[in-house]
Amino acid sequence: MSSPALLLEQILRDVPRRYRLPQEAAASALPRLHANPATALALVIEQAREAMAHGGAPDAALKPRFVESLAAMITEAMHADSGDRAFQAMVLRHRATQVREFASLSAQADQDRRQIHAAVNAIAHPAKQQRALEAWQREALxxxxxxxxxxxxxxxxxxxxxxxxxxxxxxxxxxxxxxERALEDLRDSPGLARLCRLEALAPDPLVQQYISMLDAYGPRPGTPAAVAQGRASQRRGAAVEALALQALEALAQRLNAAQEHSHAYRVVSSMRVPASIPGTHERAKTEWDVVLLERLHAKTFDIVPVWNVRLLVEAKASVESATTDLPRLMRGLRLLAHAEENAVYAFETQQGPVRLHGASLRAQGIDESGLSKTVLYCCDAPAEGASRMLNAASRMQLLSAPASIEYASAQWDGQHADPEILGAVWQQLTQSPRWHAVLNQYSMLRLVRELMVHPDDLMATIRDASECAPGSAPGSQQYTANERPC
Structure with missing residues (x-):
């Protein structure tokens, strides 16, 4: 009978990585440089990062390629029919003072509405109307x-x-x-004044154009369409999480079958990190979707067992959402690493509380080799839909740089837009810490996709491992689910 630890290592090694990107960005898509400006930008940025990571300066030839590709991406985004409506709305906001004012007021409108309605209820709630002694006051309320x-x-x-x-x-x-004082406070409320000003600006033709662009991009926050979209997204995420849970339960069963103690492995979901673990919880992942646990001292029969973490799994409906999630996941791993080695921590989960050994929490690695053995992203999106090499957040940061907005604004007027002004974006990218995420975006994307598996592939690999003879691990080669030999 093969060792469960070796079997787990084999399964994680052999599961197909259909979302994987090339290790070397520069060699991946050179023929497409002029066909896809976003891809060209991703490749140039990664080449700059690689040079800087080795202590050098980016090759001088990269800057004009970056400027050319960014200019092309801006032109593409500004196209009247097929362009990026969110970016076009940003450019219009830059150009028109009334649109800027409308956008600023809109950003705090929900808070203003809540404050105003709380103030009205404090004055004229139906219960207060009933308690009013005089008819005129009941009518006024x-x-x-x-x-x-x-x-x-x-x-x-x-x-x-x-x-x-x-x-x-x-x-x-x-x-x-x-x-009287309450009515005066309401009448003179800055929040009510802002809401009235928002309504006064709404009919302006440029404001209407701005609203139209935002509506074309997607439902605005707070609208019924946005609420429905949010609920659909939640259902989608829950479905992927259910698939991940099913796959890990199959994995736990397979590992339990590989050794003599049938309850050594279990799976929990929605595992929440307790406040008792020292370290910074802010902006760190403090709830893990699905977790594979191994019982500490499996031969004993403790009434309340202690467990080690063996695999942390996050379920994502798209590669983009996993890429956005990665920094929070890394902070979550660093938080777990603050656990005291000999301490036992109580974690709440969907299956009830579990007690985890601090040493296993500290062992969750944050380097690439360590991550590949302890973390998976589960995603059921088609691999062909995951080919974007410049992530959405980096693309928008590049587009929203002041120089990019100026370049787009000149195009809006039909003037000649000088691409040389985009050199300022290259300077920021290669010098400013604020652009660190953009500079490293391809390496992070590659890491995310390296950690990402399809639930079907994971299930097939577990099934194939259970059908293979003990000791017949196929080595480090990668096979499809139907080709893996026994």
């Missing part, structure tokens, strides 16, 4: 509450402002009363 409801449903906050102003003119209203 009802008018105010109704006006706030209309403002919320129809975005008519100017009407709410007018209602508050009219109520202040009522002859029955006692001067200096709490009711």
């Amino acid at each position: 009802a008018r105010l509450h109704s006006s706030a409801s209309v403002a919320h449903d129809e975005a008519h906050y100017a009407g709410l402002h007018e209602t508050a102003r009219n109520l202040l003119d009522l002859p029955e209203l006692a001067k200096g009363s709490d009711f």
Whole structure:
């Protein structure tokens, strides 16, 4: 009977990595440099990073290639029919003061709405209406509450402002009363003023064009379409997580079958990191989707067993979401590494609390060789849909650089746009710490895809391993699920 540890190592080694990228970016897509500006940028940036990683300066020839590719990507994004509406909206915001004001007010509109409706409820909640002793006051409170409801449903906050102003003119209203002061605070509220200004700006033709661009890009936050999209995304993520859980449960069964103690391995999901682990929890992954655990001292029969972490799995519906997640995952691993070696920590999971040994938490590696043995991203997206070499966040940071916006703005006016101004972006990329994520984006993307497996491939590899004779590990070669020999 083969060792479960060796069997786990074999399965992780043999599972096909259909999302894998070439190790050397420069050799991967040179014939396509002029066909795909984003790919060309990714390759140039990676070549610059490699030179800098070895202590040198980027080759002088890389800068003009970068400028040319960035200019082409901007031109592509500005195309009237097939361009990037989010970027075009950004350029319009740069060009028009009323659009900038509208965007700024929109960014805090939800908070302003919540504050205004809390203020109205504090004055005119239906329960307060019932407690009012005089008919005129009950009518005034009802008018105010109704006006706030209309403002919320129809975005008519100017009407709410007018209602508050009219109520202040009522002859029955006692001067200096709490009711008068509350109405004055509402009427003069900066939040209500901002919402009224937002409504006043909305009919402007350029603002309407801006809204149209945002709507074409996708539903705006807070809209019913955005809520529906969010729910669909949650369902999609839950489905991938269920596939990952199913695959790891099959893996645990296979590992248990490979040795004499049938309950040495188990799987938990939604494993939450306790506050008792020292270190920075902020911006770190503190909940792990699916985790394979091995019982410490499996031959003993402790009433409350202690477990070691053997594999951490994150379920993602797309390569893009995993790429965005990687920095948080790395911070999560560094957090686990702060565990005390001989301590036992209680983690809450979907299956109930589990006690984990600190030494196994500390052992979760953050270098590439260590990650490949302890972390997987599970994704069921088609591999052909994962070919983007410049991730969305890096692309948007390049497009939103001030020089890029200026270049695009000149194109908007039909003027000659001088690509040389984009040299400022190259300088920032190669010198500013703020651009570190963009400079390293290809190496991070390559690492994410190296860690990523399809649940079907993982299940097939587990099944094939169970059908192979003990000791017949196929070595370090990579096979498809149907080709792996026994």
